[in-house]
Amino acid sequence: MAVDEALRDELRRQGIVTIQLETLYNWGRKNSLWPLGFGLACCAIEMIAASMARFDLSRFGAEVFRPSPRQADLMIVAGTVTKKMAPQVVRLFNQMPEPKYVIAMGACAISGGPFKQGYNVLKGIDRYIPVDVHIPGCPPRPEALIHGLMLLQRKIAGQKLTGPDRPSHLRADENGEFPVPAFGAHDLEPAQNQSVWQPPKLVREPV
Amino acid sequence: MVDFASANEPVVSPLEMPTGFHFTPSSEGTVGEGLLEVSMGPQHPSTHGVFRMDLVLDGETVVRLKPVFGYLHRNHEKIAETITYLASIPYTDRLDYFCSLTNNWAYVLAVEKLAGITPPERAEYIRVIAAELTRLQNHACMMGFLTQDLGAMGTPLMYAFREREKILDLVEALTGARMMCNYFRFGGCRTDLPAGWLEQTRQVVAHFPHFLDEFESLLITNEILMARTQGVGVLPRELAINASATGPVLRGSGVDYDLRKVDHYGIYDRFEFRVPLGDHGDCYDRFMIRLLEMRESIKILNAALKDVPEGPVMDPKIKIRNFKPKSGEAYGRIEGPKGELGFYLISDGSTNPYRYRIRPPSLINLTALEDMCIGQKIADVVVILGSIDIVLGEVDR
Numbered sequence: 001m002a003v004d005e006a007l008r009d010e011l012r013r014q015g016i017v018t019i020q021l022e023t024l025y026n027w028g029r030k031n032s033l034w035p036l037g038f039g040l041a042c043c044a045i046e047m048i049a050a051s052m053a054r055f056d057l058s059r060f061g062a063e064v065f066r067p068s069p070r071q072a073d074l075m076i077v078a079g080t081v082t083k084k085m086a087p088q089v090v091r092l093f094n095q096m097p098e099p100k101y102v103i104a105m106g107a108c109a110i111s112g113g114p115f116k117q118g119y120n121v122l123k124g125i126d127r128y129i130p131v132d133v134h135i136p137g138c139p140p141r142p143e144a145l146i147h148g149l150m151l152l153q154r155k156i157a158g159q160k161l162t163g164p165d166r167p168s169h170l171r172a173d174e175n176g177e178f179p180v181p182a183f184g185a186h187d188l189e190p191a192q193n194q195s196v197w198q199p200p201k202l203v204r205e206p207v
Numbered sequence: 208m209v210d211f212a213s214a215n216e217p218v219v220s221p222l223e224m225p226t227g228f229h230f231t232p233s234s235e236g237t238v239g240e241g242l243l244e245v246s247m248g249p250q251h252p253s254t255h256g257v258f259r260m261d262l263v264l265d266g267e268t269v270v271r272l273k274p275v276f277g278y279l280h281r282n283h284e285k286i287a288e289t290i291t292y293l294a295s296i297p298y299t300d301r302l303d304y305f306c307s308l309t310n311n312w313a314y315v316l317a318v319e320k321l322a323g324i325t326p327p328e329r330a331e332y333i334r335v336i337a338a339e340l341t342r343l344q345n346h347a348c349m350m351g352f353l354t355q356d357l358g359a360m361g362t363p364l365m366y367a368f369r370e371r372e373k374i375l376d377l378v379e380a381l382t383g384a385r386m387m388c389n390y391f392r393f394g395g396c397r398t399d400l401p402a403g404w405l406e407q408t409r410q411v412v413a414h415f416p417h418f419l420d421e422f423e424s425l426l427i428t429n430e431i432l433m434a435r436t437q438g439v440g441v442l443p444r445e446l447a448i449n450a451s452a453t454g455p456v457l458r459g460s461g462v463d464y465d466l467r468k469v470d471h472y473g474i475y476d477r478f479e480f481r482v483p484l485g486d487h488g489d490c491y492d493r494f495m496i497r498l499l500e501m502r503e504s505i506k507i508l509n510a511a512l513k514d515v516p517e518g519p520v521m522d523p524k525i526k527i528r529n530f531k532p533k534s535g536e537a538y539g540r541i542e543g544p545k546g547e548l549g550f551y552l553i554s555d556g557s558t559n560p561y562r563y564r565i566r567p568p569s570l571i572n573l574t575a576l577e578d579m580c581i582g583q584k585i586a587d588v589v590v591i592l593g594s595i596d597i598v599l600g601e602v603d604r
Contacts, residue, residue: 037252041279041600042304042386044256052368067252085257085278088249114298117289118282139304139386 022161029073029099030061030156033149036072036092037065041079043106043139050142057142060149069095074152076145077131080108080115081122083188087180093129094177098169101156103148104131107138114138127192129178242270245585249278253356253589256599260576260588267584272577276570279603287563292318292393292530295563299550300387302565303601305345308337308378309543311391316472317539317550318393322532324525329518330395331474335511336408337381337390338473338541339504343415344374345544346497346504347422349596353494354426356593357435363426370418373411380404394525405512412508419501427495436490440579440591443488450575454546454568455496456595460488466542473541478507490594497596531558545569545596565604569597 003011003018011018039047051057051065066072069092081089093102104125107113112123125131132155135148159167168174178196181188192199248259257278263271283302287295299314300307312334319326326334351367375385380401382388390397426432442452447460457464465482467475483499485492534556540549546568553562572595579591 038250040257041281042301045304045386048364049368049372052372053365054369054372069250080279080281082278082280084280085249088257088278092250114301115281115283115286118286120280120282141385 023157025161026157026159030153032064033060033062033074033101033152033156034064034066034072035062035074035076036069036096037067038075038092039078040081040085040089041108043078043109046139046142047076047078047105047145050145055142055146057146057149060146060153062149069093070097072096073099074101074103075129076103076105077109077125078105080113081125082120083122083183084120086122086125086128086188087182089125090128090178090180094180098176099167100169100176101132101152102129103133103135103145103152105135105145105148106140107136110134110136122188124197127197128181129193130196241265247588248275253593255352255592255597258592258597258599258602260592262585262588264585267586269580269583269585269588272580272588274573274576276603279599281600281604283604284563284565288560291528291558292532292560293527295560296391297387297389300389301600302567302604303543303545303548303569303598304386305348305598306341306544307386307388308341308382308390309541309548311388312338312473313539313541313543313548314550315391315393315539316541317537317552318532320537320539321535321552321554322393322530324394324522326395327519327522328516330520332511332515333396333400333520334391335473335475335478336508336515337378337388339508339511340374340377340408342504342544343501343508344371345596346501347371347418349544349593350422350426350494350497353490353590353593353596354432356589357432359431363422366418366422370415373414377404377408377411380407392521392525392527393530394527395519395521397521399520400515405515408508409512412505412512415505416502419498423498427498432494433491435587435590436494436594438487438489439583439587440490440594441488442575442579446575446578447488450571450578452546452572452575454543454572455493455500456546456572456575458482459485459493459496459594461485466540466547470540470542475507478510480504480506490590493594529558531556536562540566543568545598545601546572565601567601567604569595569599569601573597573602 008018049055051063057063075093075096077089104110108115109125112121115121116123133148133152135144137144161170169176178193181190243264245262245264246259247262249257259275261273261275262269283298287298296311296314299310302310347367347370351364354363378388379385381404382390442460444460444462447457447462461484463482463484468482480503483496485496532554534554536553538549538551540547547566548568549566551564552560555561576592576595580588
């Protein structure tokens with residue numbers, strides 16, 4: 001934009017790289033995603049396998065599993081979220097610093113999966129927190145997790161830091177915290193977080 | 208003899224299951240007067256999933272411990288009562304997600320007892336091979352996780368997962384899935400062995416003792432491991448029996464009880480193997496039991512791989528779809544890698560079981576956790592928990 005190609009080449013010959021701050025910032029962020037070391041069920045084992053020698057998640061800069069949400073950028077919801085665990089998952093998400101991302105790994109985290117008909121299983125964590133990448137599978141292979149991570153990296157690389165479509169963590173009016181559900185008389189209350197998920201509306205065409 | 212009438216404090220059985228979140232104050236003091244109550248979990252890197260312990264600490268010493276379950280309760284038993292016998296097999300994979308093949312086996316064994324089915328010879332051999340491969344990878348990973356709990360961040364676990372991937376490759380070639388195998392059927396196995404599978408398995412099994420040698424030379428005389436596990440979390444022999452502990456936890460306390468020897472299920476009678484036993488019942492013994500069991504599993508595998516007979520893998524007379532066993536009940540149990548895994552089924556003659564109940568080894572071994580932890584330091588609690596080898600999918604079901 002401000003630097004034309006000839007000047008850019010001249011600077012490069014002198015050993016100076018010109019780059020947009022936004023690109024540099026996103027490049028740094030997308031290659032050092034620190035996931036929260038937090039496994040729920042079967043998918044957690046594949047998440048561990050992905051970080052081990054064969055699949056080597058550290059090639060993508062995402063092998064530093066942090067036990068504390070305060071140090072994590074990425075929450076991988078790996079496994080079945082039960083109604084007893086859902087408040088803790090939302091609370092952990094609230095405790096993570098901005099910018100933060102969520103990968104819903106596996107059928108259970110997406111929709112309840114094979115246990116959807118059960119009385120104690122949440123029908124998808126995206127009812128409470130905003131999910132960036134959904135990875136289908138039961139459990140997804142480590143390659144699928146790596147693919148999901150690469151998709152997330154692509155999303156981060158495309159984020160603008162200014163303008164109307166800048167991400168939520170750069171807006172002063174968004175607090176990035178969501179209400180933690182609690183057990184009511186029959187079920188979790190609220191049943192969903194209205195700002196991220198609304199039940200699909202059934203529209204009947206008049207015959 | 209204990210005089211119950213004169214005792215001032217309420218009599219509490221050492222094996223009493225947790226009933227709620229409230230503690231009765233101990234005789235030494237109450238929470239807030241020198242004692243500290245700590246909630247450990249459900250998000251904790253060493254709780255092996257979503258498990259919570261309410262600890263009462265005196266300084267760093269554990270005074271009381273209450274396990275809190277249910278964070279992964281997935282209604283397995285209730286769902287299984289609403290679906291057919293065949294449709295439950297994929298759900299059993301997700302019980303103990305390290306050992307889906309042994310879970311399959313325990314379930315189909317119960318159904319076979321219920322319906323009086325005998326699987327063909329070749330299927331029996333495949334089952335033994337698959338179960339022992341599962342035991343190898345489960346024990347290897349358990350030792351990796353235990354050393355990680357001790358603070359060896361990553362390295363032994365990476366070695367264990369390196370070997371696990373080799374076994375998972377075999378499992379994937381056999382069943383089509385890495386973890387959720389869904390392979391055994393009542394009356395046999397789903398598919399025959401793929402071409403060249405036996406030879407590949409022989410190579411992996413032949414290489415496995417090298418990994419064990421490497422692991423042993425790195426770990427078993429390691430000063431930190433010995434200091435952190437020897438004499439820690441002792442489970443006395445009597446208590447282990449009273450708590451119905453099974454598997455390596457029971458054998459670590461010196462009780463010679465292995466269902467492969469006791470129950471004579473499958474074709475385990477045909478193989479020569481020994482049952483390793485511990486002397487002290489501490490974490491180190493439980494750790495070593497796993498290591499020695501892997502050596503015995505390799506013996507079984509070598510013998511079984513040598514003489515797999517030809518023939519069908521599935522009893523052709525069995526109709527697995529629309530399967531209706533006659534009314535009755537059956538309990539099928541096997542020696543899973545974590546202990547006695549049992550399925551109790553009641554049939555009312557319809558396509559669904561009337562009652563479907565699992566005896567999970569992890570849960571029942573976990574009931575002795577409080578007795579092992581009292582008097583230990585808080586840092587040892589994660590080691591003791593790691594030495595029991597729990598999987599929450601099975602504990603909460």
